[in-house]
Each structure stands twice: as C-alpha cells, then as structure tokens.
Amino acid sequence: MVQKLDMLKESPSQTAGPYVHIGLTPNWCDITGVYPEDLGRTMVGLQAKGERIVVTGRVLDGSGTPLEDALIEIWQADAAGLHNSPIEKRGKADPHFTGWGRQPTDGATGEYRFETIKPGRVPYVDGRPMAPHIIFWIVARGINIGLHTRMYFADEETANAECPVLARIEHRSRVPTLIARRMEEDGRAVYTFDIRLQGENETVFFDV
Amino acid sequence: MSDQGSFFQRDRSWHPPAFTPQYKTSVLRSPQFALLSLENTVSEMTGPHFGHSQLGPLDNDLIRNYMQTGEPIGQRIVVHGRVLDENAKPVPGVLLEFWQANAGGRYRHKKEAYLAPLDPNFGGCGRTITDEEGRYRFRTVKPGAYPWPNGVNDWRPAHIHFSIFGHAFTQRLITQMYFEGDPMIWQCPIVSTIPDRNAVERLVAALDRNNTLPMDALAYKFDIVLRGRRSTFFENRMEGN
Ligand SMILES: [Fe+2]
Numbered sequence: 001m002v003q004k005l006d007m008l009k010e011s012p013s014q015t016a017g018p019y020v021h022i023g024l025t026p027n028w029c030d031i032t033g034v035y036p037e038d039l040g041r042t043m044v045g046l047q048a049k050g051e052r053i054v055v056t057g058r059v060l061d062g063s064g065t066p067l068e069d070a071l072i073e074i075w076q077a078d079a080a081g082l083h084n085s086p087i088e089k090r091g092k093a094d095p096h097f098t099g100w101g102r103q104p105t106d107g108a109t110g111e112y113r114f115e116t117i118k119p120g121r122v123p124y125v126d127g128r129p130m131a132p133h134i135i136f137w138i139v140a141r142g143i144n145i146g147l148h149t150r151m152y153f154a155d156e157e158t159a160n161a162e163c164p165v166l167a168r169i170e171h172r173s174r175v176p177t178l179i180a181r182r183m184e185e186d187g188r189a190v191y192t193f194d195i196r197l198q199g200e201n202e203t204v205f206f207d208v
Numbered sequence: 209m210s211d212q213g214s215f216f217q218r219d220r221s222w223h224p225p226a227f228t229p230q231y232k233t234s235v236l237r238s239p240q241f242a243l244l245s246l247e248n249t250v251s252e253m254t255g256p257h258f259g260h261s262q263l264g265p266l267d268n269d270l271i272r273n274y275m276q277t278g279e280p281i282g283q284r285i286v287v288h289g290r291v292l293d294e295n296a297k298p299v300p301g302v303l304l305e306f307w308q309a310n311a312g313g314r315y316r317h318k319k320e321a322y323l324a325p326l327d328p329n330f331g332g333c334g335r336t337i338t339d340e341e342g343r344y345r346f347r348t349v350k351p352g353a354y355p356w357p358n359g360v361n362d363w364r365p366a367h368i369h370f371s372i373f374g375h376a377f378t379q380r381l382i383t384q385m386y387f388e389g390d391p392m393i394w395q396c397p398i399v400s401t402i403p404d405r406n407a408v409e410r411l412v413a414a415l416d417r418n419n420t421l422p423m424d425a426l427a428y429k430f431d432i433v434l435r436g437r438r439s440t441f442f443e444n445r446m447e448g449n
Contacts, residue, residue, distance in 0.1 A: 008436075009410065010294060011410055011432050013224060013382060015231075019320065020382075021317065024305055024371055029316075029318065034274055073380070075254075123249075142237035145226070169244065174241075205239050206244050207217075
C-alpha cells in the first residue's frame with residue numbers, strides 16, 4: 001500500500017439537454033419575472049473601447065442540419081487584449097466590456113448572434129502573441145460534455161499566420177474551420193462562424 | 209505558493225465520451241476527430257466574475273420565485289452542498305444555475321410535449337453563488353421523472369440540471385444531480401453515457417436527515433468538484449505570484 005493522494009475527481013459532465021434555456025436564458029424561453037435580464041445578453045457598454053462587431057453563425061450536426069436547441073457562450077479579451085476577470089494579472093480590462101456572452105441558437109433558423117467588440121491580442125504560454133480570437137463553448141441536447149473551440153478573424157491574415165495555437169493544428173486543411181468570414185452590414189463588421197460538429201469540415205475542438 | 213498554475217488535465221475517461229449510441233441524439237452531434245490538446249493560455253485561465261449583487265432575493269427559492277396564486281405542488285426539498293476543486297479546496301464565488309421539471313415531470317418550455325400538466329406556480333429555474341467556504345443552498349420541489357423520445361419507453365430519473373462557473377473558463381461545467389435511492393438512475397441512457405459507476409455515484413445527492421427542516425422540507429446534499437490547479441511553485445513560469 002502507498003499513501004493516498006487526497007485528490008478529488010471532477011464531477012462528471014452530463015448533457016445540457018433540450019431545455020437548457022429554462023436555466024440559462026429563461027426570459028428568452030418566456031419564463032419572465034424571475035430574472036430582470038438573461039445573463040450574458042449584453043456584453044458591450046456604451047463607453048466600451050474598440051470596434052463594434054457582430055458574430056453570427058449556426059451549429060451543424062453530422063447531416064448538415066442546424067441545431068435549434070444549442071446554447072453558446074463566448075469569452076474574449078477586450079480591445080487591448082485584457083480579460084475582464086479577477087484572474088487577469090496583466091492589467092485592468094475595460095470596465096465597460098464584460099468579455100462574456102451567452103446566446104441560444106434560434107429555435108427556427110438555428111442562428112446565433114453576438115454583439116461584441118473585436119478583441120486585441122493575448123500572449124501564448126511562452127509570451128508570443130496569439131492572433132485575436134474568441135473562445136466558444138457549445139452545449140446542447142446530445143452533447144455529453146461542452147465543446148471548446150476558438151474563432152479567429154479572416155481579416156487578420158498576418159496574425160493568424162504567426163499564431164502559435166493555429167500552428168499546433170497538424171492537419172492544415174482544418175485550420176479554416178476556425179476562421180470566420182467577414183462581411184459589412186450598415187458599416188459594421190459581421191463575422192460568420194459556423195460550427196460543424198461532425199462530418200466534412202468538422203470544426204477543430206480543443207481539450208484545454 | 210499560490211493557485212495560479214495551469215489546470216489539471218481533464219480525465220476524459222471519467223467523463224462521458226461524445227459518441228454514445230444508446231443516447232441517440234449524440235450520434236450526429238459527436239465530433240469524430242481527436243480533440244486538440246492545448247496548454248492553458250490566459251484566454252482559458254481567466255473567466256467572468258459574478259457578484260452577489262447581481263442576484264435577486266428569491267433567486268435561490270424555486271418555491272417562491274415564480275409564484276402566481278400560491279406555492280407549487282410537490283415534495284418540498286432543500287438542496288445544499290459545497291463546490292470544491294480537485295485539491296479539495298472550497299471554491300468561493302461560483303455561480304450555480306439550476307433548472308428542472310415540476311413535481312409531475314413537466315418542463316416549462318415551448319418545445320416540451322409531455323402530457324403532465326404545467327404548475328402555474330412553478331417556473332423551474334434558480335441560481336446562487338457560493339460563499340467563502342464554497343457552500344450553497346436553494347429550496348425547490350422535487351422534480352418528477354418523465355418519459356422522453358429515445359427508445360419507445362425511456363424515462364429520465366428525477367434530476368436537477370446544474371450549470372457551474374468556476375474562476376476560469378476552462379472549469380466550465382454542466383451536469384445533473386440525481387436523488388439517492390432512485391432505481392431509475394441505473395436504467396437511464398443518459399446516465400449510462402458515463403462509463404464508470406463510481407463517477408455516476410458522484411452525481412447522486414444523499415438524503416440529509418440532519419439538515420431537514422422539521423415539518424417543512426427534506427434536505428439533499430450535493431457536492432460538486434471543479435478542476436483543480438497546479439501550484440506555481442512547481443512551474444517554470446513566473447507569472448502570477
Ligand atoms: Fe432534464
């Protein structure tokens with residue numbers, strides 16, 4: 001016998017199920033009067049610094065069908081590359097930008113939509129700058145443990161080319177699955193980022 | 209020494225795999241490529257912070273937070289416990305959000321088709337934040353079991369869904385709490401996505417007679433464990449302190 005390590009095991013994950021909205025976006029699913037506003041709905045304050053952008057897209061299953069019951073959370077740095085988090089030690093983030101958003105995919109079209117700002121660059125573990133990116137976390141019925149991925153920006157070609165995380169992707173044909181297309185809509189940049197859970201062009205998901 | 213180090217790698221053999229054919233919806237929603245393992249960067253080691261001031265006084269009371277004409281029907285229960293990390297250290301300031309069916313097993317959701325009736329006094333959502341010792345508690349009614357379309361006669365055991373925010377986005381977790389003594393736990397295709405019976409038992413709340421409210425509500429104790437961090441003492445990186 002040896003001494004015990006006294007470590008606990010993480011609680012195992014279970015699917016968020018089809019009714020995740022009851023708990024996480026109750027106002028969106030018509031449970032009103034309990035919370036004044038769904039958490040994560042508003043990310044950008046009036047005085048927030050940085051370029052206002054829209055991030056939209058769909059989550060597609062292995063048959064190409066959009067998920068109408070998924071829930072997405074995003075987490076990102078502010079325009080200066082700092083996170084609005086007590087754990088951020090590199091400086092003080094913009095207090096008018098939360099960095100965290102939560103949106104369901106639409107029950108009819110399957111589209112999600114975030115109004116946010118374009119993030120600055122954040123250092124990798126060895127100090128080299130990563131390209132600007134947004135962390136995505138996706139849960140839904142049929143997803144047994146939340147999926148982590150990253151969205152990068154098509155108009156950041158130079159930064160993307162030197163990003164140490166994108167460089168880690170062995171199968172180079174899969175890199176474009178993480179890069180959002182840019183369009184303009186009423187003078188505002190709209191990035192489209194579709195997430196493919198399975199099949200051709202399956203999105204790169206991370207174990208972080 | 210502090211807890212600013214990177215997080216212990218997730219034990220993927222302890223969690224359910226993505227592809228679990230007995231739970232049919234997972235078949236087309238499971239990635240087939242291997243996940244890309246990545247050291248924690250500051251993007252994953254940070255996370256949003258939620259303060260007690262963001263909560264309302266009834267947020268942790270599902271018996272009262274949707275009341276229209278009176279209190280909801282059902283077995284009154286208190287659910288309480290602690291949020292710890294893998295180093296067995298309590299985690300304060302954790303936002304817990306929970307949702308559940310009513311006592312008849314019916315969810316308040318537009319896509320729900322089960323014939324059991326809605327309870328006009330029950331919404332089914334609540335939230336709270338752990339205190340300095342990682343403790344939380346909320347009051348609700350015990351949810352009913354319900355049938356669901358998978359096999360022709362599959363039923364979910366009574367359960368409460370939990371969403372948990374640690375301090376880092378990489379600790380983000382959603383899971384479900386089951387109730388001690390329920391034989392249906394061991395017949396459920398969603399529970400059985402978890403490969404190890406010991407892991408399933410970590411999700412079964414114990415009936416806690418000592419914390420029962422006499423003449424009022426039964427108590428169940430449900431502890432939650434989030435990923436733990438290395439001590440920076442052993443790491444080369446000199447960030448943090
Ligand atoms: Fe459920």
